[in-house]
Amino acid sequence: MDKPPINIVWLKRDLRTQDHAPLQQAEQDGLPYLVIYLYEPTLIQYPDTSDRHLQFVYHSTQVMNTVWKSVQREVHLFYGDAIDVFGFFIEKYDLKKVFSHQETGTQITYDRDKAVAQLFKKYKIDWLESPTNGVVRGITNRDGWDKQWYATMYSKPIQNTYNLPEPELLGHDFLLPFSFLKRIKDYSDLYQPAGEVNGWKYLRSFTQRRGFNYHRFISKPTQSRSSCGRVSPFLTWGNLSIRQVYQYVKDHPNFRSNKRAFMGFLDRLKWHCHFIQKFEVECAYETHCINRGYELLERTLNEDFITAWKTGTTGFPLIDACMRCVIATGWINFRMRAMLVSFLCHHLFQDWRSGVYHLAQQFLDYEPGIHYPQFQMQAGTTGVNTIRMYNPTKQAQDHDPEGVYIRKWIPELRNIPQQYIHEPWKMTLLEQGFAGIEIGKDYPKPIIDLKKSGRIAREAIWGHRKNKVVQQEKQRILDTHTRRGQFS
Template sequence: MKEKINIVWLKRDLRTQDHQPLQFADDANIPFIIIYILEPSMIKRADWSLRHSQFVFSSIENMNKHLKKYSRSVDIFYDEALKVFKEIDRQFNIINVFSHAETGVKETWDRDNCVRKFFKFKNIYWEESQTNGVLRGINSREGWDKNWYQNIRQPLIINKFSNKHIIQYQNPRPMPKELKYRISNYPSEFQEPGENKAWEQLNSFACNRSSEYLFNISNPSKSRHSCSRMSAHLAWGNISSKQCYQFILNHVHFDKNKRNFRAFLTRLKWRCHFMQKFEVENEYETRCINKGYELLEKPKNKEFISHWMDGKTGFPMVDASIRSVKETGWLNFRMRAMLVSFFCHHLDQDWRDGANFLARQFLDYEPGIHFPQFQMQAGTTGINTIRIYNPVKQSEDHDKEGVFIKKWIPELASCPTSSIHEPWNYYSTNDMFNENSNKATYINPIIDHKLQAANARKKMWGHRSNALVKSEKQRILMLHTRSSTFAR
């Protein structure tokens, strides 16, 4: 007779506190194991990169430090989820699987459906706990806000970890050595992962870094320090939205720093608002939110795409932003928006050719925020105003002295500050663009940005009157802001 067990299946919830699935398992009367499944099909995806696996691995190591006290650990399985559960099922009689519900891309949604069928066939009960205030299966946004506030103010779960239900077993699907070696070497350029670091970061934001939060939010250098930098921790669940929200709301400095703290809390809500959209329509990963924009032609220019990805467009703010996010995994909101605007409007490229590239760079990649945000900036929602960011103005407004630009573009180290935003004017008579020069040379602008912006404006606003764009606009407003009959 096989021994009965429960399983806690970790996903984007890599923490030991405020964790409903862990609590369910601990409260039950049979042994349980805690697993994370690193799926070969997922890590091969175009939106996944080594840095994501590294963040996950280090977060789990951090969890294991806590869990050791209770003779527990998280086991990382390397295989497809269905195969992993089938393998465990051969050894044990699985009674329950506890996890958080995942607002993921279609592939994870399909994977979950496959696993669900297997569980049903085997009489295994799968309890998926709600997370981030995102609701499953809703067909209307009515009451969503109220529900979100109720949810975020619920008492935090204090996980206690009794050591009464320990079980010894051998992980039959460990990671291959070479992969383990690669993902266990966490690069020092990236922000540090794990539950401990998440709390350190939140505490330092509340106590020291937040006084200039709103003032610096669009400055690509200063925001690195004055923004909360909670995004990666939230994306991989080192901390819950609820923990963040309550910590800031109840903080002793709240009254002194109300404006900044409120702005932070609002953004935590935006986070869940975007994720809720994606929960209902995760097709946003591959198709325009407003189907009418599928009709818009965007001739592919491979050269433009690689100039953008390499940080070699000739526009200092665009290039510095790309180079910095590749190196560090983080960029402030304004510069993310500008990169998308430059790609989709100035270079007139299809958003799909840039979205996965940025997803791979962002350490905080969260599909439910990333794709809706990317499309909002690309102008393919039909419900938001179309913003075309002037890359020179962004640079003048938010990096006046060229500090950020000079940090990331060594070719411009000797460029006077007065010319840093439009170096082509200063160097037109110099050797900056001279390929034969033995100095590192900066590239000439690949487009005329004013002309391209004017073309984009005409194209994007002109398309707003398309009949499909208009009818889709109504559908989107109904589905994501008011009552509707749509359900999934």
């Protein structure tokens, strides 16, 4: 019997129904097509991945299904590695074309894509990949990049329509195992709700009110939770395209009266693509110091330090509050992310690789193309950026002066008098008794001497900037990854 001819739309980090080039191309092609998402065991086991990512994806696809109800279309979920799932389609169907977005992922997803491309080539299947947001494939420097980015952002978003029927999905061996399904259906109330409908809600509330003080509160751990856009998970998993968000904010009636705040937000949408572009060109950001000269800076592994950092038990209240908060909710603001990395890599003087996957797992918005370059920037291993060492006590005094955030995330410190909230170790035993806490037992003593460790790190890291390899690498990085005159 003849195999039924079909096309496939392979969803990756583009879980939305509008402004979606692959879905538009599939409709225009005219052949019945299936829309699939693959839960790939090889990727799920990779240390950057955690259940919250898988859950966000699952709930995003369920929202797509709801939006698509009237057009009788759905996302079909598979549990299997791409090669095996596409093997099934090749065996049972006359698979003509596969449409997807280009993915700027880690080496493991890049290798997967190469293997899939080979399979498609063997069976003469066309794989049409569309650019993702403003990221450009195949460039070796940034000449003309900014201009192209704006051209993309100002072009008309795709208005997807759905007319073609879905072909029948034949029986297969890649159903989601029951226990896995249960695992990904679960969802903490403390995470942002997934899916494009929720993404639009966040965007609306940002422009209607939340974002008016965007620039004032961006560094505050408490206020930023409502004043920031909070669109990052929706962008990471493609519930919203950058172009949709850009145009929505730029064209909003409140833009003119909130220009400073909204422009600050729009600039960051460009940073989003700018960072992913770095990773697109050099995905070794995940595993190697991007400035190879920093591989020569020796650090002594201290497992106890790393465990204390990961579990929010370092004895420094703001560090611990941030870590506990991100574990519980999946989000902290930029400044606090930077501070956590700086503390690990500077004050604790640990290799950035000892913490990079831990935070990737916690961030609901984990985006490889932003995460690794940002992590290295904050760890001071690029050689081109100013090295920032955040003093966690000063950060706490500046950005959480009354300790509201600290008290919320470290219940042990709830009853500490105001004057000690940032330095509880300074309380006398008598004062500890009055506050009902014993420092060293109920809450840890600081695991390091901040002043001493800051001085040692500064000498080592600042001193290393003159290293010959660091200097050579610096020029290469500037030529490849930066826009002229800009060092980020």
